[in-house]
Amino acid sequence: MSDDSRDHCSTNTHQNVLAELREAIAQAVRDVKDKTPLAQSFTNFVTINLVANAQLAAGGTAAMSFLPDDVIETAKIAGANYINVGTLLPFYKDALPSIAQRLNYLGKPWVLDPVAAGIGKTRTAILQSFKAAPPTVIRANASEVIALANMWGLLDADNASRPAGVESVDEVDAAAQPAKLLAQFLAASAPKHKAAVAVSGKIDLVTDGEHTYRLPGGSAMMAKITGAGCSLGGVTATYLAVAEPLIATLAASLLYDRAAEVAEAESKGPGSFQVAFLDALWNVTAEQVAGSDIVVQ
Numbered sequence: 001m002s003d004d005s006r007d008h009c010s011t012n013t014h015q016n017v018l019a020e021l022r023e024a025i026a027q028a029v030r031d032v033k034d035k036t037p038l039a040q041s042f043t044n045f046v047t048i049n050l051v052a053n054a055q056l057a058a059g060g061t062a063a064m065s066f067l068p069d070d071v072i073e074t075a076k077i078a079g080a081n082y083i084n085v086g087t088l089l090p091f092y093k094d095a096l097p098s099i100a101q102r103l104n105y106l107g108k109p110w111v112l113d114p115v116a117a118g119i120g121k122t123r124t125a126i127l128q129s130f131k132a133a134p135p136t137v138i139r140a141n142a143s144e145v146i147a148l149a150n151m152w153g154l155l156d157a158d159n160a161s162r163p164a165g166v167e168s169v170d171e172v173d174a175a176a177q178p179a180k181l182l183a184q185f186l187a188a189s190a191p192k193h194k195a196a197v198a199v200s201g202k203i204d205l206v207t208d209g210e211h212t213y214r215l216p217g218g219s220a221m222m223a224k225i226t227g228a229g230c231s232l233g234g235v236t237a238t239y240l241a242v243a244e245p246l247i248a249t250l251a252a253s254l255l256y257d258r259a260a261e262v263a264e265a266e267s268k269g270p271g272s273f274q275v276a277f278l279d280a281l282w283n284v285t286a287e288q289v290a291g292s293d294i295v296v297q
C-alpha cells in the first residue's frame with residue numbers, strides 16, 4: 001500500500017469514528033429530552049439553584065441532597081450522581097468519603113467537580129479519599145485538574161500545582177497530560193473501564209485517557225456568572241444517566257458551548273446572560289450539539 005492510500009485509509013477511519021461519536025452525542029441529547037433522567041447532586045450552596053435549573057433546561061430532573069442515608073437511597077433511583085466540593089461543612093469530611101464508597105459499591109456512576117482543589121486540609125482529605133473510591137467522570141477547570149492529579153500522585157514532583165480559588169490560574173493545555181493520567185486512572189477501576197475527564201476553559205478539553213478532544217467556542221461571559229462550571233458538572237451527570245462517560249462529557253460540554261454563544265448574542269450583561277443561557281440550554285437542538293467542531297488528537 002502506498003503512503004498516500006494508507007493516509008487516505010486512516011483519514012477515512014478517523015472520519016468514521018467521528019461520525020459515530022456525533023451520532024452517539026445526538027442520541028444522548030435526544031434521550032435526555034425524551035426520558036427526563038434524574039441526576040442527584042450533593043453540591044455547593046452558592047450555585048445549587050443554577051445546577052438544578054440547568055439540569056431541567058437540558059431536559060433532565062434534579063434532586064439535591066446532603067444527608068448521607070438520603071443520598072444513598074436517592075442514588076438507587078437516580079441515573080447518575082454529582083458531588084461538588086465548593087462549600088464544605090465539618091460533617092462532609094466523614095460523609096463524602098463514605099458516600100463515594102457506597103456509590104461505587106452499588107455501581108452508581110458519578111461526576112466529581114473538585115472545586116478549589118488544593119485549598120485547605122479538609123478539602124484535601126476529602127479529595128484524597130476519592131482516589132480509593134473514584135468517580136466515573138471528573139469535570140473541572142485546569143488548575144483543579146492539575147491539583148487533583150498531583151494529590152493522587154499521578155504527576156512528577158516538578159509538575160507542582162499552584163494554589164487557586166474557584167477560578168483557574170492555568171491554561172487548559174497545561175492540564176492536558178494531568179487530565180489524560182486522571183482519565184486512565186479512573187478507567188482502570190470503572191465499570192467496563194470507561195471514564196472521562198473534562199477540563200473547561202476558553203477551549204474545553206475532554207479525554208477518555210486514550211483520545212483527547214478539543215472543543216472550541218462558547219463565550220467569555222460564562223466566567224462572569226457564578227456556577228457555569230458547577231452547573232456543567234450537573235448537566236454532565238444528567239447525560240451520564242443515559243450515555244457512557246465520554247459521550248456524556250462531550251455532549252454536556254458542547255451543549256454548554258452552543259448555548260453560551262446564543263446567550264451572548266441575546267443578552268446585555270451577566271444578569272440577562274444567565275437567563276438567556278438557561279433558555280438556550282432548552283432550545284439548542286441535538287443536531288446543533290452533535291454538529292459542533294470537535295478537534296481529535
Ligand SMILES: Nc1ncnc2c1ncn2[C@@H]1O[C@H](COP(=O)(O)OP(=O)(O)O)[C@@H](O)[C@H]1O
Nearest residue numbers: 141200201202217218219220222223228229256
Ligand atoms: N474564555 C472563555 N471562552 C469560552 N468559554 C468559556 C470561557 N471561560 C469559561 N468558559 C466556559 O464556561 C464553562 C465553565 O468553565 P470554567 O469557567 O472553566 O469553569 P469553572 O467555573 O469551574 O472555573 C464551560 O462551559 C467553559 O467552556
Ligand SMILES: Cc1ncsc1CCOP(=O)(O)O
Nearest residue numbers: 044046086166227228229230
Ligand atoms: C464562588 C464559590 N465559592 C465556593 S463554591 C463557588 C461557586 C463556584 O462556581 P463555578 O466553579 O461554577 O464558577
Ligand SMILES: [Mg+2]
Nearest residue numbers: 115166229230
Ligand atoms: Mg468550578
